[in-house]
Amino acid sequence: MINARITGLASYAPEDILDNEMLSKMVDTNDEWITTRVGIKERRILREPGKGSSYLGIKAVERLLESTGTKPEDVDLLICATSNPDYRFPSTGSIIAHSCNMTNAYSYDIQAACAGFLVALEDGSAYIRSGLRKKVVVVAAEKMSSMTNYNDRSTCPLFGDGAAAMMLEPTDDNAGILEGVFHIDGNGLEHLWMPAGGSVLPASHETIDAQQHFVIQDGRNVYKNAVTDMLESSLEVMEKAGVTIDDIDWFIPHQANLRIIEAVGSRLGIDPAKVLVNIEKYGNTSAASIPLCMDEYRERFKKGDRIVLTAFGAGFTWGALYIIWDI
Numbered sequence: 022m023i024n025a026r027i028t029g030l031a032s033y034a035p036e037d038i039l040d041n042e043m044l045s046k047m048v049d050t051n052d053e054w055i056t057t058r059v060g061i062k063e064r065r066i067l068r069e070p071g072k073g074s075s076y077l078g079i080k081a082v083e084r085l086l087e088s089t090g091t092k093p094e095d096v097d098l099l100i101c102a103t104s105n106p107d108y109r110f111p112s113t114g115s116i117i118a119h120s121c122n123m124t125n126a127y128s129y130d131i132q133a134a135c136a137g138f139l140v141a142l143e144d145g146s147a148y149i150r151s152g153l154r155k156k157v158v159v160v161a162a163e164k165m166s167s168m169t170n171y172n173d174r175s176t177c178p179l180f181g182d183g184a185a186a187m188m189l190e191p192t193d194d195n196a197g198i199l200e201g202v203f204h205i206d207g208n209g210l211e212h213l214w215m216p217a218g219g220s221v222l223p224a225s226h227e228t229i230d231a232q233q234h235f236v237i238q239d240g241r242n243v244y245k246n247a248v249t250d251m252l253e254s255s256l257e258v259m260e261k262a263g264v265t266i267d268d269i270d271w272f273i274p275h276q277a278n279l280r281i282i283e284a285v286g287s288r289l290g291i292d293p294a295k296v297l298v299n300i301e302k303y304g305n306t307s308a309a310s311i312p313l314c315m316d317e318y319r320e321r322f323k324k325g326d327r328i329v330l331t332a333f334g335a336g337f338t339w340g341a342l343y344i345i346w347d348i
Contacts, residue, residue, distance in 0.1 A: 025149035025157070026197035026347045029091070029188035031084035032316035033077055034065040034181075034303060041178070048174045055178045060279025064181025064304030066166050073107040075116040077184035077309075078162030082121050085158065085186040093122040097154040100145055101130045102137030102161040102308040104335075105168060117160060126158075134213075135275050135334025137161060137308030138185075139201070139342050145189045146198035152191075160186040161308035168215055170235035179277075180236070181304035185312030196325075196347035200262040202254050202340050209246065209337030212239040247277065247333040248284045254341040255289060255331045262343040266291050268327055271318075275332035276300040276310035285331070307334070322346045 101114030217233035
């Protein structure tokens, strides 16, 4: 059986930092309030005019190609996970592929909110397993600052900008992206969403005046569902893979809220040292958060390490992947 192994990983975050002290001068908040509630100290912001999520994705993919010694024309497919596309059309993935000179690659976007990278990995893995593609790049690129209301003290401390990219290639070994589980519950719609800008409520003077083009979140409802759903999907994917929590070397959850991460880890019964966290430096970068965290800690990984990834986002959409590291 052919599996999709991970052969490369790279990330990019903008240089400009927005820390809690700076944020406290923009809105009624402070470092203690933010740190105790979500565990975030700073986040990266893409400030250059005229640059969107594709700019972040291009930087991450260029680093991926360089670090793996891959020629752009050898890439068969690029899948981009984003909730912040440059435009409603064309796809952000097509912009990234073109800018990176991937002349032989097909490309498209997927939108699965904060779970987008995991969904895109499963898509990429399916292309590899089927034999349709041999070299697939999965990139998550999120300019979250573009949908953040910096007058809303409940949401503006949460989000940052960033991107990360992963290379998938075929292997005969029992390694790579091995098992996945995904779920969706449409009842979560109005608990985490952007009301305007789509076909239901197109942009107008009224929607702009009502500040309906920013992310809106019911924090309490999201917290409760995120903890339960990431926990259950992690247990489900481990059962599917035939492993237990004692077999897992690393647990990498979506970096949305430190309290959510700690609650899920505690209920799983996993050693806290195996739970990887970098939310304090980047905030919630949506689909980019898991691969951004993986890239930061990748020197700790060794070949054969068993890893569980889990994410929860708008939709509600959530799931988990079980992978075996093979670099």
